[in-house]
Amino acid sequence: xxxxxxxxxxxxxxxxxxxxxxxxxxxxxxxxxxxxxxxxxxxxxxxxxxxxxxxxxxxxxxxxxxxxxxxxxxxxxxxxxxxxxxxxxxxxxxxxxxx
Numbered sequence: 001x002x003x004x005x006x007x008x009x010x011x012x013x014x015x016x017x018x019x020x021x022x023x024x025x026x027x028x029x030x031x032x033x034x035x036x037x038x039x040x041x042x043x044x045x046x047x048x049x050x051x052x053x054x055x056x057x058x059x060x061x062x063x064x065x066x067x068x069x070x071x072x073x074x075x076x077x078x079x080x081x082x083x084x085x086x087x088x089x090x091x092x093x094x095x096x097x098x099x
Contacts, residue, residue: 065076 061075
């Protein structure tokens with residue numbers, strides 16, 4: 001075997017190694033993409049759950065305030081005041097549309 005044949009065989013072996021490495025990298029990339037999608041879905045579900053829990057927490061605070069707990073009495077007063085202001089705005093809008 002001459003030098004050029006030996007070089008060609010070495011080149012072929014290295015090319016084969018590169019192809020194997022390329023296939024491994026493609027598999028890893030695909031696996032990472034799937035993991036990213038799963039993590040995105042998990043994050044989305046966590047955010048939805050967080051919003052749901054915050055809403056539930058707010059409702060529980062209001063319920064506790066209605067039951068008369070001193071801790072939540074201020075919250076209830078603020079909420080009632082806000083609702084009264086909203087009613088005042090609605091009534092003013094109704095008066096403006098009639099007149």
